[in-house]
Amino acid sequence: MTEAELETYLHDNIPLTRAMAVRVVSIAPDKVVLGAPLAPNINVHDTVFGGSASTLATITAWSLIYTRLLAAGRTCDLVIQRSTMEFIKPIRGDFTAVAVMSDGSEWADFLRTLDRKGRARITVEATLDFADALAGLFRGDFVALRS
Secondary structure (H helix, E strand, O other): OOHHHHHHHHHHHOHHHHHOOOEEEEEEOOEEEEEEOOHHHEOOOOOEOHHHHHHHHHHHHHHHHHHHHHHOOOOEEEEEEEEEEEEOOOOOOOEEEEEEOOOOHHHHHHHHHHHHHOEEEEEEEEEEEEOOEEEEEEEEEEEEEEO
């Protein structure tokens, strides 16, 4: 899947991403980076609204799992089960979210469980970055359900 294909998929299937002007910055097998501008995500303090920041982090982590599942030949419903978000500093401009996952045993266990039971859970972390500095930390548990 290319950056343009993922961006189109997100905008067509998760309308909030279009309203937030989410863009796909890059996709790699172990990393997804999404970005968003301040203007459609601004709050009364002229910083990014916390809900927008949390949403971008969630969608970035979701996108990493989604693209990896596609690459592994798995078609699934993918939902978030629970998450935490730590806001470290205000975001006063365009920002990005970065989700990274190695090809370690956690991913292999996730796929084996999905194949065996038809559902599996995995935890993914993402960072929010603004002006080359860490602005937030996200951790989410996602569940894949075989379609």
